[in-house]
Amino acid sequence: MDLYLDTANVDEIREIVQWGVLDGVTTNPSLMAKEKGDYKKLLKEICDIVKGPVSGEVLSLNADEMVREARDLSQISEYIVIKIPCTVDGLKATKVLAREGIKVNMTLVFSPNQALLAAKSGAAYVSPFVGRLDDIGNPGIEIVNDILTIYRNYNFKTKIIFASVRHPEHVRQAALLGVDICTIPYKVFIQLIKHSLTDVGIARFLEDWKKKID
Ligand code: E4P
Numbered sequence: 659m660d661l662y663l664d665t666a667n668v669d670e671i672r673e674i675v676q677w678g679v680l681d682g683v684t685t686n687p688s689l690m691a692k693e694k695g696d697y698k699k700l701l702k703e704i705c706d707i708v709k710g711p712v713s714g715e716v717l718s719l720n721a722d723e724m725v726r727e728a729r730d731l732s733q734i735s736e737y738i739v740i741k742i743p744c745t746v747d748g749l750k751a752t753k754v755l756a757r758e759g760i761k762v763n764m765t766l767v768f769s770p771n772q773a774l775l776a777a778k779s780g781a782a783y784v785s786p787f788v789g790r791l792d793d794i795g796n797p798g799i800e801i802v803n804d805i806l807t808i809y810r811n812y813n814f815k816t817k818i819i820f821a822s823v824r825h826p827e828h829v830r831q832a833a834l835l836g837v838d839i840c841t842i843p844y845k846v847f848i849q850l851i852k853h854s855l856t857d858v859g860i861a862r863f864l865e866d867w868k869k870k871i872d
Contacts, residue, residue, distance in 0.1 A: 659833050659838065659839065660682060665683065666689040668703055671707050681710050684741070684841040690714075697714075701738065709737065710737060712739065714740065719743075721748075721751045721754075740755060741763045741764075743766045744767045749779040763819065764784050764785065767787065768791060773805040774808055782816065784805065784816050785819040786818070788801070788820055788821065792824065802818065806836065818838050819839040821841050
């Protein structure tokens with residue numbers, strides 16, 4: 659499973675890149691709005707650090723405008739993936755962009771049927787928002803499981819990004835399901851490496867080492 663960081667913060671990205679386990683980054687307008695500076699310059703900086711797929715979202719809602727915005731953003735770097743919301747206009751724009759070889763991450767996906775349409779429109783990635791479904795008492799994992807089955811049934815090449823991750827348990831679920839990618843907020847990412855027994859084990863080894871007989 660590829661691991662992405664769900665952030666627009668370059669310090670967080672630099673830190674996880676150093677771990678040697680980061681495959682890509684997803685941003686969205688809410689995450690970008692938390693950072694200072696120019697939208698396109700920030701996306702370029704993130705691409706240069708990650709050297710892997712970086713999703714940047716369009717702000718337009720109309721298909722023609724989305725296409726224009728996407729073409730412009732795609733000039734930033736070879737790593738840019740265009741995030742497009744799962745709407746009728748989003749499908750129309752994705753069809754055009756896919757024909758031009760521009761990779762689309764269809765975002766804000768909350769149902770298997772939306773994911774089916776995303777794949778048929780030519781989206782390279784689909785992002786079911788698991789945490790937001792869980793938030794309204796609708797188990798997100800079931801939607802992801804259905805999408806996996808549908809994509810396998812018809813051999814769709816669209817990659818599934820398990821998104822809206824709230825806690826490490828989501829990451830475990832994503833890996834057990836066998837999704838292609840999981841995009842994880844920084845605070846959850848750093849929880850993945852932690853275990854109290856690891857800390858206790860290190861402390862005990864070091865204590866024992868101090869008692870080494872010569
Ligand atoms: C995915 O690409 C989105 O940026 C993200 O996972 C949204 O998650 P949220 O529900 O925590 O905002």
